[in-house]
Amino acid sequence: MNAFHFFIEYSIVGIASGGVYALIALGIVVIFKSSQTFNFAMGEMMMLSAYLFYTAAVTFSLGILAGMVAALLGSIVLALVIERVALRPMMGRPFIAIVMVTFGIGSIIRGVVGMIWGPNDLQIPAILARTPVLIGDFFIPGKTARAAAIAVCIVLALILYLRYSRAGVALRAAAADTITAASMGIDVRRVVAFTWVIAAITGCISGVLMANVNTLTPHLGVVALNVLAVIILGGMNSIGGVLVAGVIIGWLEAVTGLILGTEFREITPYILALLVLLVRPTGLFGSRGIERI
Amino acid sequence: MLTVEDVQLSFGGVKALSGVSVEAAKGRITAVIGPNGAGKTSLFNVISGFYKPQSGRVVLDGEDITRLKPHARAYRGMSRTFQNIALFSGMTVLDNVKLGAHTRLTGGVLSSGLRLPSSRREEAELDAEIRRDVLGMLELDRVQNSHVEDLPYGLQKRVELARALVMRPKILLLDEPVAGMNREEKREMGRFVTDVRDRLNTTVLLIEHDMGMVMGISDHIVVLSFGKPIASGTPERIRQDPDVIKAYLGGAEDAADDKAA
Amino acid sequence: MVSDVEAPVRGTTSSGLSRQRLLMAAGLVVLLALPLFVPRYWVFFAGLLGINIIATHGLNIMMGYTGLLSLGHAAFLGVGAYTVALAQIHLGLPFWLAIPLAGVSAAIVGVGFGLPSLRIRGLYLVIATLAAQFILNFVFVHWQSVTNGDVGLTVQPASVFGFPLNNETRVYYLILAVTVFMTVFGMNVINSRVGRAFVAIRERDLTAQVLGVEIVGYKLIAFALGSFYAGIAGGLLAYFNRFVNPEQFGLLLSVFFLSAVIVGGMGSMLGAVLGAVFMTLLPEALREGALAVGTTIGFDMATILVPLRETVFGLLIVCFLILEPRGLAHLWKRLRQRSHHPGG
Ligand SMILES: Nc1ncnc2c1ncn2[C@@H]1O[C@H](COP(=O)(O)OP(=O)(O)OP(=O)(O)O)[C@@H](O)[C@H]1O
Ligand SMILES: [Mg+2]
Numbered sequence: 001m002n003a004f005h006f007f008i009e010y011s012i013v014g015i016a017s018g019g020v021y022a023l024i025a026l027g028i029v030v031i032f033k034s035s036q037t038f039n040f041a042m043g044e045m046m047m048l049s050a051y052l053f054y055t056a057a058v059t060f061s062l063g064i065l066a067g068m069v070a071a072l073l074g075s076i077v078l079a080l081v082i083e084r085v086a087l088r089p090m091m092g093r094p095f096i097a098i099v100m101v102t103f104g105i106g107s108i109i110r111g112v113v114g115m116i117w118g119p120n121d122l123q124i125p126a127i128l129a130r131t132p133v134l135i136g137d138f139f140i141p142g143k144t145a146r147a148a149a150i151a152v153c154i155v156l157a158l159i160l161y162l163r164y165s166r167a168g169v170a171l172r173a174a175a176a177d178t179i180t181a182a183s184m185g186i187d188v189r190r191v192v193a194f195t196w197v198i199a200a201i202t203g204c205i206s207g208v209l210m211a212n213v214n215t216l217t218p219h220l221g222v223v224a225l226n227v228l229a230v231i232i233l234g235g236m237n238s239i240g241g242v243l244v245a246g247v248i249i250g251w252l253e254a255v256t257g258l259i260l261g262t263e264f265r266e267i268t269p270y271i272l273a274l275l276v277l278l279v280r281p282t283g284l285f286g287s288r289g290i291e292r293i
Numbered sequence: 294m295l296t297v298e299d300v301q302l303s304f305g306g307v308k309a310l311s312g313v314s315v316e317a318a319k320g321r322i323t324a325v326i327g328p329n330g331a332g333k334t335s336l337f338n339v340i341s342g343f344y345k346p347q348s349g350r351v352v353l354d355g356e357d358i359t360r361l362k363p364h365a366r367a368y369r370g371m372s373r374t375f376q377n378i379a380l381f382s383g384m385t386v387l388d389n390v391k392l393g394a395h396t397r398l399t400g401g402v403l404s405s406g407l408r409l410p411s412s413r414r415e416e417a418e419l420d421a422e423i424r425r426d427v428l429g430m431l432e433l434d435r436v437q438n439s440h441v442e443d444l445p446y447g448l449q450k451r452v453e454l455a456r457a458l459v460m461r462p463k464i465l466l467l468d469e470p471v472a473g474m475n476r477e478e479k480r481e482m483g484r485f486v487t488d489v490r491d492r493l494n495t496t497v498l499l500i501e502h503d504m505g506m507v508m509g510i511s512d513h514i515v516v517l518s519f520g521k522p523i524a525s526g527t528p529e530r531i532r533q534d535p536d537v538i539k540a541y542l543g544g545a546e547d548a549a550d551d552k553a554a
Numbered sequence: 555m556v557s558d559v560e561a562p563v564r565g566t567t568s569s570g571l572s573r574q575r576l577l578m579a580a581g582l583v584v585l586l587a588l589p590l591f592v593p594r595y596w597v598f599f600a601g602l603l604g605i606n607i608i609a610t611h612g613l614n615i616m617m618g619y620t621g622l623l624s625l626g627h628a629a630f631l632g633v634g635a636y637t638v639a640l641a642q643i644h645l646g647l648p649f650w651l652a653i654p655l656a657g658v659s660a661a662i663v664g665v666g667f668g669l670p671s672l673r674i675r676g677l678y679l680v681i682a683t684l685a686a687q688f689i690l691n692f693v694f695v696h697w698q699s700v701t702n703g704d705v706g707l708t709v710q711p712a713s714v715f716g717f718p719l720n721n722e723t724r725v726y727y728l729i730l731a732v733t734v735f736m737t738v739f740g741m742n743v744i745n746s747r748v749g750r751a752f753v754a755i756r757e758r759d760l761t762a763q764v765l766g767v768e769i770v771g772y773k774l775i776a777f778a779l780g781s782f783y784a785g786i787a788g789g790l791l792a793y794f795n796r797f798v799n800p801e802q803f804g805l806l807l808s809v810f811f812l813s814a815v816i817v818g819g820m821g822s823m824l825g826a827v828l829g830a831v832f833m834t835l836l837p838e839a840l841r842e843g844a845l846a847v848g849t850t851i852g853f854d855m856a857t858i859l860v861p862l863r864e865t866v867f868g869l870l871i872v873c874f875l876i877l878e879p880r881g882l883a884h885l886w887k888r889l890r891q892r893s894h895h896p897g898g
């Protein structure tokens with residue numbers, strides 16, 4: 001087997017992992033669209049959801065299905081509480097203050113999870129089959145492939161839902177212009193809360209999938225920061241752009257892992273981020289609007 | 294002094310300025326008037342460097358400054374106020390005004406951090422000068438240590454003028470300096486602006502909807518409508534110009550009154 | 555940003571001014587005599603406090619005054635600390651050269667990370683500083699041949715004319731001197747043309763430009779200055795701990811300084827000091843409290859101290875931002891006003 005073959009195989013695996021990242025990206029982007037808030041706590045929400053699943057499914061032995069439902073409900077309630085208690089009072093405040101609030105929330109969740117579940121890895125019940133998938137003569141680990149399939153299905157379903165449902169229309173209206181949306185009878189605050197629910201759902205599913213592919217650790221959510229970096233950089237506040245963001249991160253991680261060594265995986269997105277900033281200061285796809293003075 | 298030559302500016306499809314030329318003569322007050330949306334503020338933004346015109350030039354004292362950044366224009370003696378008050382709300386009046394002197398001071402991190410004599414001296418001199426000349430002239434002495442957000446609207450406008458003046462500008466752009474003021478405040482502001490011209494010999498470019506003020510203090514008037522210059526001349530000429538009357542009868546008079554109210 | 559920019563001292567009357575001078579002189583005497591009458595552990599603590607004050611000043615200059623959010627402050631401290639260690643090991647530099655060098659190298663590294671994103675508005679700087687945090691930490695861990703990896707480097711005590719600062723009291727005096735100097739320096743900068751430009755950029759960058767403030771230049775200055783402070787603090791930390799390793803400069807420390815600035819009050823020099831004091835005492839109080847609770851309920855709290863800290867830091871950030879964005883400095887001022895006008 002030659003190096004090129006390896007490269008392609010890693011690339012495919014990376015792109016497959018990108019499916020889960022796209023799910024994370026979707027959660028980040030919807031919140032941004034509704035309220036111009038970049039949620040730096042997305043990774044921690046994800047991680048907490050995975051722990052909730054573990055607790056429901058294993059500790060309380062509810063099994064996989066009921067465990068998943070419990071985790072989803074728990075995540076949604078938590079997201080609504082965060083939105084209501086911490087973010088709504090910050091409306092209209094400078095954006096760096098809002099970023100810091102979400103960053104602080106992330107810190108709280110990390111701490112609470114550390115206190116409750118401790119720093120060690122946990123094994124969650126296997127949801128995904130291990131049997132590898134063959135595409136041509138490329139080998140993809142079974143869990144990664146299946147996680148990607150599930151994630152992509154959910155991403156597509158959510159995109160369709162946001163495109164055609166009333167809630168989706170309200171979201172787009174609010175994203176375009178809050179004042180006009182409000183005058184059309186759209187309750188912008190409910191739209192914002194709705195996007196937090198979406199983020200909770202995507203976070204929960206991606207968290208559980210990632211805990212399945214790897215293991216359940218308090219560091220599970222770190223990847224969300226990478227996704228966030230790519231989104232901000234790409235100026236990708238379009239819901240379609242999330243797929244791109246996810247795939248880029250996934251592919252990069254896999255390929256740098258192969259070429260430079262696995263320890264480089266976690267910093268690659270940031271090196272890329274800095275390079276992009278050097279070359280294209282307005283982000284990859286962002287255009288600079290002329291501000292009204 | 295300042296010449297704007299044949300400036301074109303559009304935002305996407307909207308033509309904000311098409312073929313606008315304006316000349317502000319030295320030591321004179323030149324007014325730019327026109328209905329809402331005529332492009333007056335856009336013109337100021339071109340002059341101060343926030344908008345890049347698609348074509349045309351801005352010339353200050355014989356130097357083409359069309360490509361210069363806003364801060365570089367400040368260093369060449371251009372100062373302005375904004376249609377919506379743009380003060381630094383957390384700061385005191387005195388600090389706001391001192392910011393206006395940024396281009397005149399030289400202190401850097403080291404010299405001010407170590408309080409070298411040079412930086413101490415220039416700060417002290419500035420303080421004294423502001424107290425003596427600017428605050429007195431604009432009757433702001435009593436409020437100098439208040440936070441600007443605590444001041445009434447009319448005073449805030451005056452602080453903004455003070456800040457623009459401390460720069461000792463060669464040319465001063467005023468965007469609707471009396472909007473939202475009562476009659477008394479308007480009269481005072483008119484007096485301040487003519488004072489600036491007469492005592493400091495500063496060239497003034499003025500946007501204003503209040504016709505009383507414009508006709509009262511301007512030396513020269515330029516009228517814009519839909520981004521095009523439709524007339525220019527002395528206040529007497531403009532008052533009688535049929536095109537101007539038509540442009541204003543097209544509904545803009547009410548708008549102007551709205552603004553003034 | 556809502557914040558409280560201190561009015562220049564010149565606004566006070568001359569008797570108020572001399573009273574203030576007197577108070578400051580008295581405070582300085584107390585600080586100088588401190589090791590004579592408090593337990594050694596407190597002296598150790600005061601040293602740590604000084605280092606944290608310097609670092610918090612740095613973040614406050616960037617974030618509080620200029621509005622440049624940095625999530626990588628700890629990494630810049632790391633650059634300073636490693637600079638001191640390496641300068642000592644390889645060049646044999648004395649502390650009075652090594653510490654300024656630590657500041658300068660942190661400033662250079664900081665500007666390297668910040669420069670591309672300082673040119674534009676928005677969250678790019680947040681990403682760039684996060685990148686600095688992760689990438690620098692990665693370098694500390696993985697550039698084995700220079701940093702000695704996870705084990706880290708040992709630092710010899712600083713020495714003054716051959717007199718080693720090898721216990722907490724001696725190093726305390728070094729830290730005290732540097733802290734006082736950096737605080738006064740910072741106050742002077744803030745009350746100058748440069749400081750006014752910082753605040754102008756934070757509040758209205760377009761207006762700042764009209765007044766002649768070159769935004770990118772001043773953002774760079776603020777960022778370099780803030781990183782310089784971080785580097786100085788990191789350099790002192792190296793002499794204080796006498797070892798340097800990557801673990802000291804993780805994301806948690808960046809969150810620590812973020813909390814200190816927010817809790818103290820963004821855009822206030824007094825706030826930075828109050829915030830640093832509060833945040834330095836907090837982990838100790840938490841530990842004492844948690845251990846006490848632990849012994850009564852028979853649970854080993856030591857295992858959860860780190861996550862407990864993380865939780866509390868986060869809570870402080872969120873609560874202060876929502877409830878008291880002007881921080882302890884504002885509370886302090888209100889308290890003093892009330893005591894000056896009783897019943898008013
Ligand atoms: N940044 C911008 N982006 C898009 N369009 C703009 C921008 N700035 C101004 N315009 C448009 O340019 C035109 C002129 O606006 P401008 O603000 O210059 O008018 P004005 O004469 O100052 O009006 P007013 O008297 O109401 O202040 C308007 O149609 C406005 O919508
Ligand atoms: Mg206008």
